[in-house]
Amino acid sequence: MIIRGAFLDLQTSLTCGQAFRWKWMGNQYHGVVQGKVIILKAGSYETFQLKSSGPFDYHSYFRLDDDLEKIYGSFSGDPHMPTITRLYPGMRILRQEPFETLISYIISQVSNIPRITRTIETLSHRYGTRIRFNGEVYHSFPSAEQLSRVRESSFRKMGLGYRARYVRNAVQRVIDDSWDLDTLKKKSYDEAKTILMSLEGVGDKVADCVLLFSLDKLEAFPVDRWVRRIVKYLYFQDYDPSEKRIHEWARDHFGTFAGYAQQYLFHHARQHPESCN
């Protein structure tokens, strides 16, 4: 199937560090979303080729309803964002699955993207559902049910370290309370964040990532080391802002689309570390 006319930078959107399961193989991106194998290839201007093992709502996954021009426009009063958004046009926030996002970002803390990717791959390979497609074997990200049979010690052996207990507890909570994380979409940002943070090992940052990347809260502004670095350099040169101060500032300064601003700042900081010194 060919998708036309989407303002979407496939490569940057898939590899800017928000999703961990996309692999570049044979000139295409291969991934598994909602238990389906998805293969994507960028064609000439604004066309994409999509193959999948089952129905895939790419419009929803890539959030094609988000009007990027309008979002960029909402940052036009900022001294830096017009330049930064222009460097990565078409980079979109993805709408990922809440459970996968929660577990992935619990794992991500104080780690690095290559390691996070590898760990999540191992987790999927061991406990996810095996899917054959086009002669290749893929694995879905495991469900809470599938992970509920895994001991904390097994997570530890996979290299999760102290995060093993957090993952184990989060899985247990989802199973015990028959917790459908999607219901958090209907709650306010603050309510949903409070609920997520009631999980051990889920603090400000992980909660914001889950809210932004899977629960439609575009006002979430995850602050990690990279974001703190670039925000401090670009906007707070005379003093060192506290975590709380950065959050207040981001909400006031960027408003409803703070999450998009965050992702562009994060990506830019990683592409150009020298721009933060």
Next chain:
DNA sequence: GACCAGGTCATCA
């Protein structure tokens, strides 16, 4: 081998 990584939590002033 040192330093760092998409943090969180407990503890103490």
Next chain:
DNA sequence: TGATGACATGGT
């Protein structure tokens, strides 16, 4: 509220 260190481990 704000500062500090422990937590496990692997990438560079």
